[in-house]
Amino acid sequence: MEKKEIIVNEIIIVMQDHLNADQLRMLDEVLCLKLRGIRFEEECTELSTQQDDNEYMIKLFAANKQLEGCREQTISHYIRQNRDLLEKVNKNYKDITKDDIKYYLAIYSQRAKPNTVANVKRYLSTFYGWLHDEGYISRNPVKAIKGIKQTEVPNRHLSMEEEVAVRDVEKSKRDEAIIDFLLSTGVRVGEIEAMNRSNVNLITGAVTFIGEKNYKERTVYLDVRAKKHLIEYLQTRTDTDDALFVSDRKVRNEHGTMEVRRMRRPAYQKLVKSVCVQAGITDKICTVHVFRKTFATRLAENGCALEIIQVLLGHSSAEITSKHYVAKTQKRIRQEFERCMAA
16 A cells, blocks of 8 residues: 555544544545645655554544445444454454354354344455455455355334324324324434424425435425324424424523424434333334334335335335335235236
């Protein structure tokens, strides 16, 4: 690696905690542009003394994933798993072999399910694939390991009866609006957390926003009930906060005045869990993601095309939608059976 590239990487690593993905990308482009044609003398070589260090490479990898726009939560998974591997086998990243990876996965499988182990393998493979692509190692030691057989996880979603029970639970205007919003749109918890009033067209019921995972614009729609309850909730608001949903409790700001704050992920998850318990649902742990799968399954039961459900969920492929989000309910199976028999 050239000294100039090492310096640019060092700067990116230092600044990744202070800049967002777009700003980091701009910094990287500006550095490459402004340093083009410039040669660095030997006094700069001290910056490369740590390039073979495990922690340095993990941080460099994380900085590159951030430049790509990867989510912070996903990056933290990459960091944790690869750091744990290197600590467990006590080797330099360059010396990791296929047997080291197999040993680590075997140990990990003693305390985790096959699906979790498969995810760990994917985190390791991404890191070592990047090392190989960047020329730091001659081959990816994870690539030679066969795929881990995963168990099919049941699609946890609400039945029609459970959904009705959830909707019928007595709630505040805000909580009513939130529950109906989630069941009507199927958005992720991070997406509803970031939602602003300006994202919603209260006339058409269209909700347009930037997706949490692919950073692409997506539009979903409020049903009649969700639209009605959202309007009623917003009419109770006296604050000027941009957030679509705010906390019930006010907090004191830096000026000493009390103000509302945007609702955060834990508050949404706590609300969903509480409402489901009140609805008598005790055989499953309810989360915003369960509501998301309920949304997808209900659309499929009503005959919605798979590619439309894919678009509404913001998935990159219909396979993800079909395999993990649309439950194969008895209602759907019977509908298909009757349709085929009548043909």
